[in-house]
Amino acid sequence: MQPFTTLQAVAVPLAVANIDTDQILPARFLKKPRSAGYGNFLFHDERRRSEAYPLDVPAYAGAGILVTDRNFGCGSSREGAVYALVDGGIRCVIAPSFGDIFASNAAKNGLLTVTLPEDVVAFLRARLAAAPGATVTVDLPAQTVTDPDGAAIPFEIDPFKKRCLVEGLDDVALTLEHAAAIAAFEARVAAEEPWRVPGGA
Numbered sequence: 001m002q003p004f005t006t007l008q009a010v011a012v013p014l015a016v017a018n019i020d021t022d023q024i025l026p027a028r029f030l031k032k033p034r035s036a037g038y039g040n041f042l043f044h045d046e047r048r049r050s051e052a053y054p055l056d057v058p059a060y061a062g063a064g065i066l067v068t069d070r071n072f073g074c075g076s077s078r079e080g081a082v083y084a085l086v087d088g089g090i091r092c093v094i095a096p097s098f099g100d101i102f103a104s105n106a107a108k109n110g111l112l113t114v115t116l117p118e119d120v121v122a123f124l125r126a127r128l129a130a131a132p133g134a135t136v137t138v139d140l141p142a143q144t145v146t147d148p149d150g151a152a153i154p155f156e157i158d159p160f161k162k163r164c165l166v167e168g169l170d171d172v173a174l175t176l177e178h179a180a181a182i183a184a185f186e187a188r189v190a191a192e193e194p195w196r197v198p199g200g201a
Contacts, residue, residue, distance in 0.1 A: 003166060003168035009136065013054065067128060074099035077102075091110070094145065095114075095121060140162060140165060
């Protein structure tokens with residue numbers, strides 16, 4: 001997993017509440033392998049309903065941050081929604097609140113979710129809408145979001161989630177941190193209880 005430390009990127013304002021995982025990645029695209037490029041399907045149906053969907057506005061090209069409204073990522077526990085955002089270049093989503101399962105999936109795949117007060121997020125969206133293409137800086141070690149005017153806004157994050165993101169640790173990497181202990185356990189079992197080991201005595 002790619003570590004997340006500091007990100008300075010174009011931020012896209014998306015003033016829509018209750019965006020669910022089916023809007024982020026419609027279910028029919030889950031049949032495709034991720035190698036097909038889930039970023040190609042990000043907000044697929046929503047973008048086709050609007051000729052000026054924010055992600056398609058030229059000024060926001062290459063955006064890495066999404067600033068949206070409350071309850072982002074609600075709905076089904078669809079990890080593909082996180083894949084679509086990450087594959088589409090989004091490394092951070094800022095909102096007043098998130099679907100719990102979505103936020104958990106995000107942290108395990110290198111996508112930072114930043115929760116800020118609703119009025120602060122609304123002000124940030126308005127600022128970005130007034131200056132399309134403006135950048136925002138997210139400093140995870142310092143736990144700050146710096147708006148286009150240079151104002152630093154602090155945010156809270158679970159320490160374990162922060163460590164995993166900063167160090168780029170997914171579930172496999174976390175397990176491998178205990179590789180020595182696992183190997184020692186397997187060696188002990190093979191020596192003391194060989195009948196428990198496949199192919200053993």
